Amino acid sequence: MAAALSAAEMGAEVILADRSLIGRSGATIMAQMTVAVALGSETPDHWEHHLADTLTAGRGLCDANLAALVCEQGPAAIQQLDEWRVGWARKADGGIRQTQAPGHDRPRCVYVDFLATGPAVAKTLRGRVLRQKLVTRIGDLYLTDLALVDGAVAGAIGFSVADGQPVSIAAKTVILATGGLTRLYRRNSASANMGGDGHALALRAGAELMDMEFVQFFPIGHLAPRLVGMDPIMWDPFRYKLGGRLLNSEMREFMNDYGNEEGGRYVVTRDKATHAILKEVEAGRGSPAGGAFLSFQHIPGDKLREAFGPVIDRLAANGIDLSKMPVEVAPIAHYHMGGVKTDTTMETRVPNLYAAGELVAGANGANRLSGNAITEALVFGRIAGEAAAMRANTIAHHSWKNALATEQLEIASASTPRPDLNLAGVIAELQAVMADFVGPFRTREGLEHALASLADMKSAIGTIAPETKGPYNLERIDWFDLRSMLLVAETITRAALLRTESRGAHQRNDFPGLDDNWALHQTVALHQNELVFGRAPVVGSRVSEVA
Structure with missing residues (x-):
């Protein structure tokens, strides 16, 4: 919603598509706690103090430029929500109340009283979206693939959950803002639609993922x-x-x-x-x-x-x-520090494809600081919306060509009888494997067992969705969920197997302790349907001395 509002304010016509209900799904609506921002309303503060705590929590793997964006631009985002009457808790003198959360050196987290922070933020943004005439809202739309023309994103392919019919959308730019992937785990705090859809869409379109091994468990x-x-x-x-x-x-x-x-x-x-x-x-x-x-x-x-x-x-x-x-x-399982690799405008290596929020890798390193998630969603959403709108304004005509989307449309619409496979049971099996072998503590033996199990599940579900029989076909949705979940689960597991150290949210019982040789990012991309891993250096610190 932050990205859609930002793009619309730049004059762009926006489609805000969601596989569920607009503004009522994802992670924000579930977030009942606090939002970290250096307002200084309780004690003197500065965004660089917030950044210092963020970098410390990230265990040496934060992209300092991305983290600095969150910390520096966070106060303006929170003040804007205050102007929109989100309802931040107040002190007796009328100032915004802030409390101290784990990892922060001072009271820095704002909130809406009595576990209402996330719902209040979502409701406020939803109200702004409803009044923004340049934003067209489409719910119950399951996007299965992005369409490419000459290596650049030109739109998206999917199907209507309501009737199962294939849908294609032409777009000059696309922003993925699908949140995290914690639904991959048996016990999680996620909405049911957070199974890594955006990660899989990005991978199949040619984007890189980064830091996939770092899944944060809320203690x-x-x-x-x-x-x-x-x-x-x-x-x-x-x-x-x-x-x-x-x-x-x-x-x-x-x-x-x-x-x-x-x-x-x-x-x-x-x-x-x-x-x-x-x-x-x-x-x-x-x-x-x-x-x-x-x-x-x-x-x-x-x-x-x-x-x-x-x-x-x-x-x-x-x-x-x-x-x-x-x-x-x-x-x-609560949050994922990894995700899509972007630059500071939120653009991926695929032209015209952007990402925002929890889906973006780098800002949180190996461990997210408490309260940074909604701040990150607001800031990265605004940046992505502005950048995508500016890029769209430079493109004279849609480059969409139906012929180039034939394969994706066939995947979205094809079906085959599959009466013998309980796909909901396969999802439960996947969640159990990830919880038991790719959870907070990992070993080589357990990770290799998980990879073998994931391969068996991938083989079992096949390459074509089950037959469509009427509206809101849950079996068909489960198949497409598994298509993405299995791919993304494999990236996490292989990245965890490769990282032979313990750092932040990634803990190896067989490799305890930090290894300075691993002070780097792992990247992953799809090449001829195979995952290819690489390494990338960590962007240095942006912290200076603040009085």
């Missing part, structure tokens, strides 16, 4: 007791706001046992917290459901009510009384 995703109708990653802001205690089965705080200095406050970055929790489970000191306990029992009841507001009542409806019991939490 304290809800595990037990059962929680209905609430975000599994809801505990994060309350832990660092109130000092919630992470306890093992001995009811002892353990985070400091792994070289982390919490000192009663939640300041440990996500990769380190994930490591500590899983090591406790591995040592036999985990909670009954296989995680850790998170306790707020030391917090007075009035303070809990003040912090949680109406969330307390929603928890009570789930049988959870935080004053009397801990909850169980465990790492959950």
